[in-house]
Amino acid sequence: MEERKTVKFKKDEFAIKEYIKKFVGKGKLSKVKIEYTPIGEKIIISTHKPRILIGKGGGKIIELTDILKRQFKLENPHIEIDEIIQPEFDAQIIADEIALNLERFGPLKFKVSAYKSLGRIMKAGALGAEIRLSGKLPGARAKTWRFAQGYMIKTGDSAKVVDRAKARAETKPGTIGIKTSILSPYALLKDKIDISEELINKLKSASKNIESEKNKK
Numbered sequence: 001m002e003e004r005k006t007v008k009f010k011k012d013e014f015a016i017k018e019y020i021k022k023f024v025g026k027g028k029l030s031k032v033k034i035e036y037t038p039i040g041e042k043i044i045i046s047t048h049k050p051r052i053l054i055g056k057g058g059g060k061i062i063e064l065t066d067i068l069k070r071q072f073k074l075e076n077p078h079i080e081i082d083e084i085i086q087p088e089f090d091a092q093i094i095a096d097e098i099a100l101n102l103e104r105f106g107p108l109k110f111k112v113s114a115y116k117s118l119g120r121i122m123k124a125g126a127l128g129a130e131i132r133l134s135g136k137l138p139g140a141r142a143k144t145w146r147f148a149q150g151y152m153i154k155t156g157d158s159a160k161v162v163d164r165a166k167a168r169a170e171t172k173p174g175t176i177g178i179k180t181s182i183l184s185p186y187a188l189l190k191d192k193i194d195i196s197e198e199l200i201n202k203l204k205s206a207s208k209n210i211e212s213e214k215n216k217k
Helices: 002-024 050-054 056-071 091-105 107-123 157-161 197-216
Strands: 031-037 040-047 077-083 128-135 143-150 163-170 175-183
Touching: 002 031, 002 040, 002 056, 040 050, 050 056, 050 077, 056 077, 091 107, 091 128, 091 163, 091 175, 107 128, 107 143, 107 175
Parallel strands: 040 077
Antiparallel strands: 031 040, 128 143, 128 175, 163 175
């Protein structure tokens, strides 16, 4: 019985998140997080376009709050906006923007869209980025194209700091899958070594000591 309740709870939560994404629109938000408090449900929406989401005089927020109460039976939903200052480092926003470009201009210009997004990410200061497009691009057979630049971690615990996301573009030839991976310059890398002047001097000193020991022998 408890398992059924858990499954239903997760399904309802997923439905709320998906509805909010559709309500706001593709390319305008990154993540939706729901926290449950004693005074109600706190819904945190991460977006780089808070003005569009809030609307004139907070109209969109009021409308969304009312829908969540009526349609999803939430008792006291409270919406909070988490503004994304640097959308170039958000994998979901980039993936959605590429999807919108492919839907608007067609899949023939997929390379332009991918390289343009990759350039924006790296110009903003990212350590590395990877974009994968899968589908009929541009031929009749499905194919995967990879666009990458900089440093990217793919395995181990360090790979958890990479922001990853997926999106879909519905084009005339068919559905195109988009995967983005971004390594932000603010990511904490455990295996990162800063080559400072102090470190160089220590290595030189250690090397001299080793040579001195060898000569003594």
